[in-house]
Amino acid sequence: MTEKLFLKACNGEVLATPPLWLMRQAGRYLPEYREIRSTAKGFLDFCYSPKLATEVTLQPIRRFGFDAAILFSDILVVPDALGQNVSFIEGEGPKLEPISSEAELNKLEDQIDLNKLAPVFETIDRVKSQLPKTTALIGFCGAPWTVASYMIAGHGTADQAPARLFAYRFPHVFQRLIDKLVVASLLYLNAQIEAGVEAVQIFDSWAGVLPREEFLRWCYEPVCKMVAALKQAHPHIKVIAFPRQATSHLSMMAQTCGADVLGLDTSVDVVWAAQNVQNHITVQGNLDPLVLLAGGDRLKSQVMSIKTALQARPYIFNLGHGILPQTPVAHVEQLVKLVRS
């Protein structure tokens, strides 16, 4: 029997106090993070340094005592380990050499290079040995559709138009990319699990732009396939799927995709989710990162609104999207008190 609240909630237990962690909790809103970040050159170098990545993974646990730590890394290490040129430009975000044809797709490596990712697994090992015994460790990767959207556009986009167009025009080529990402992401996640993570989150941040058939083909099927394969290799692993803004599919996914937890983004009405999603599965979410930044009365009342709506069934308290760099640390302290009071 686990003592970890986070894993209890993943297992479907209803708890008096929900477990709490925050997406991007190891991040720029923390002064101790900014200090360490300034010692590394590129962002990928930072992700690939076990010493630095371990330290920033642990920082929010020490400060706030969250119920789960999440490995400090980035979803774009997968294209990097597939041989695509990936860099991060300060203030601009990720830049990749875009894939705009089958020939360019063919230039990727056949297999993900797990040696390149060895520092990630070492980070997991180091973090694991230093975490309090009540704190769970979460690994993660991007969902194939979301990672593909960066690989094709070459950068972040508001509407993922380049990947959507590519998928409409060259569905067979796009299918090859998705299949490649399923295989690569599974190898990567299985290695994370073998290194010690107890749960993995699959971030499908851009799932909310696709029509029905495309969602089923490019998001639902690949993610379900990954969940099944992860569970087969590691029966005790907990899986969180987070198909952001794909709200009309949430109830169906809760019933059929095999994950243990579904993430809710900020736009999901928690009262609706309690009746249509949480009746089938543990949910995670969904405080607005902007209300955490703003603080004040609305922070208090939004936390209460989420607790009231979700407390009768299993849930994990989190944000609906990543914490913003400008968020005052004092507001996070207040949030921890509000969630645990």
Place this chain on the structure above:
Amino acid sequence: MTEKLFLKACNGEVLATPPLWLMRQAGRYLPEYREIRSTAKGFLDFCYSPKLATEVTLQPIRRFGFDAAILFSDILVVPDALGQNVSFIEGEGPKLEPISSEAELNKLEDQIDLNKLAPVFETIDRVKSQLPKTTALIGFCGAPWTVASYMIAGHGTADQAPARLFAYRFPHVFQRLIDKLVVASLLYLNAQIEAGVEAVQIFDSWAGVLPREEFLRWCYEPVCKMVAALKQAHPHIKVIAFPRQATSHLSMMAQTCGADVLGLDTSVDVVWAAQNVQNHITVQGNLDPLVLLAGGDRLKSQVMSIKTALQARPYIFNLGHGILPQTPVAHVEQLVKLVRS
């Protein structure tokens, strides 16, 4: 009894062939639009020219025989007529003098200046006299939340962070802005109806970023209030509400907001919508504008998928978002055939 297919669908009739129109159908994808656009200076001057606006409103009707024309105008004529400085910069989109304090809000006019908007009503009158008798005419405005998000940020934003923060920090001031926009938008829509439009669409393009309580306060309540007031003043007017990406609220809105039609954005699963939304109300949507741009097999199959899912109950065929300027005219011709075959 109306002969207009569009109004029949608004009335809840199930039709053998659904009525068809496209959001932004009067727009840059048409060469005849680009030709006329080049004769006007600013974009607002263009909207305020009855001769030019009438012509571009009619162009897609002549070319494609859509079942409804939509007034050519812009949602930002409302802040313009409230005295806010609004301009459109080629290639950059709208620029407004942003409202960042109560003092700046107080600088707006008390009432919307309907004289300034007189050219819009004249456009409606001119269009009305030239439309085929089977073609309905739709007027529109932006929903208060969506218009407020531009008024506060001063430009379009991916996540409406400035308006969300403003609303969290100064809810009473923000409420005043929303209330002002409800009154102004109602005066504007009632004048459109008196000039001859038979239906109005309320575009809440940015409804999909708000948590439950904020959605109810800033989107749902103002829009429902507007629907009730419009119906009271003009019992026969048809109202389309389009709360884009607010999917978890759609079923509730279908049952309670009093509109005749709910718009579905591209991300809404049509099979889910048939069971959870269309069982209560006529729906409108939701072809991906990018599949119309791409054309080919997926255009055909996506049209069929929407028809199959929605045909048993009343619906209006449309896109899930505005048509893109790069869309080939031949693809629109193909769409018209596919929808009507």
